[in-house]
Amino acid sequence: MSTPIIQVNNISKIFRIGTREKRNRTFREALVDAITSPIRNLSELHRLTRFDKKQLDNHGGTDQPDTDYIWAVKDVSFDVQEGEVVGIIGPNGAGKSTLLKILSRITEPTSGEIMLHGRVSSLLEVGTGFHPELTGRENIYLNGTILGMRKYEIDRKFDEIVAFSEIEKFLDTPVKRYSSGMYVRLAFAVAAHLEPEILLIDEVLAVGDVAFQHKCMGKMGDVASSGRTILFVSHNMAAIRKLCRHSILLKGGCALSKGPTEDIINTYLSSSSLEKDHIVHLPRVGPEKQGSGLTLSFLSTDNKPKSDYKIGEEWLIHLEFQIFRKTEHVIAAIGLITTDGLPLTTFWSKPRDLLPGKYSTDFLCDLPLKAMTIQFAVGLSSYERTFYYVDRIDSVTISSISKDKQPLRASSSGVLMNYQESEIVQVSNDASSKHV
């Protein structure tokens, strides 16, 4: 393997957390404070960018936890090979953006070093440096050069940029008169035509209407497949999955792991915000409604609480709910949704007339699902009119390990099924490719 195009070695970055405000209780205190504050302010402002050796050395141990500063990125190391498209995922505050800022040389690391072999462009925001008073044409040049293009490169791509942004008619109108959609389209168009060897992108795909987002994803895919090296930070797992073969998981400033995207996403989703219980307490509604959900729990088929299943394994969803007044024709329903928001299926209970009281119902999930994380929606209805509904409830993970060695295993297009039962039979012995 050749030298990695990006080599990140033990990068750390320390930040001061803002200076704390002190409240004055008396007039005298306030007065004294006003007089002495310049000296204090000066030392605090000065301290913002200075860290003594003790604090810097301390980042391994925890003997003296100083709350005044924070390691935004801590000992992060990874390599990226040329042409790789790598996703960076992690919860808010994990240091993803700081890492991109260090890589794009906006801010300096506190320690560690990075080697980048190639021209770098970073896209941390769409439309950086756009000036509202300037026309679309002028902003294309301004924004393009800010992002690191030369004028002749922009000249060469100008028509392409304009065509992509779909704003031909308004090219000589100041962008302050643009609709917000036109504005982001133009901004993305400029960014999409950058041609650096290394491209750093932070969560910028969520712009424009659905059609334009689709176009952006397509363009991103093109860029990714053109051999460009891309680091892509996003919370949109569908986009990460689509664009990146490998991903890095960051948490609390540390790089937890780098590996195939699907595995990393699963690690992230099953570890992060979803520090799951096997019992989820549902949001309650008051007795002004007919009833309310109470809990949702996940059980293996032998009734053990569990929320991590293998491919092909069957499991139970146990819903408990309360009915406040006599309600007829009650149906309890559970919807299964992917973390990208795609509905998978819905289970319905048999309708039943209920008196006030607590009830429960079990659903057996025997769907052949691929390795993924599933979220839930819970609904209660009377005569198919919903009186209780919640969605985006925490999840169940299907891991990529299959229950038995066979017959089920994950493939890129879902779960492989039935390949033992289905046989290939010959239709004819005509070997030519001609279709009759």
Place this chain on the structure above:
Amino acid sequence: MTQSASQNTKPVIHIKPKKGFQFVDFHELAQYRDLLFFLVARDIKVKYKQTVLGGLWAVIQPFFMMVVFTLFFGKLAKIPSDGIPYPIFNYTAMVAWTYFTAATTSAGNSVVGSGNLLSKVYFPRIFIPMTSVLAGLLDFFISFLLLFGMMYYFHIYPNTMIMVLPLLILLMMLTASGIGMILAALNAKYRDIRYTIPFLMQFWMFATPIVYPASMVPEKYRILYALNPMTGIIEGFRSSLLGTVAFPTDMVIISAVISLTLFFAGLIYFKQVERYLADII
């Protein structure tokens, strides 16, 4: 582009915490020169958008200051003006001074004002204060036009020393850049600077021969006086454009030394602060 060709031309970027003295990477500045051009173009285009008088503002400001100074210092206080009419004596200095104040003030506030840009994208940060200094030149040349009108009116014409004028303008730009960069960097750290700049420029104006001639300053203080780089520059302006006094070569040399020193001091200090600029903006 083939793989091997791109392999050869690929720059290697090495990122690590920088310690100690940093100097400007001229190769990089050259790489980004188009950006400087568009930033200056932006400032110039945007400046008089949605105004009625537009570029006339470049003349109005120094002109009305000249009128006020002529009334108070020329007529009432009867301050001498090296034997030429006070209005043209003062306006010549005001043309240079207005540029200097505007460029320095705008450079001083430029970095704080570009916070969003600085925290979102990398480019040579030095371009931010530089843009202010360069974009101000347009106003300077516009206000110069009125000076020609006044020369015609007062029948005062430049002598051969006008050849030195470009050098004086360059020195003025270097001084504005140097001070501008120092103020911009300080301003990023201590926002007090924003409120200090107007004071500073006001004091500085009276420490510079604008409303009075340098010849009014006692002989023994002249050297000290010339340490203000704008002294030599403004006196040089008057001498070369109006032929008031003999060209103040000594003063201009001192100015040149001080201007260059300020410029390099500004560069070095700015580079120093630049490293953590995005963290404190």
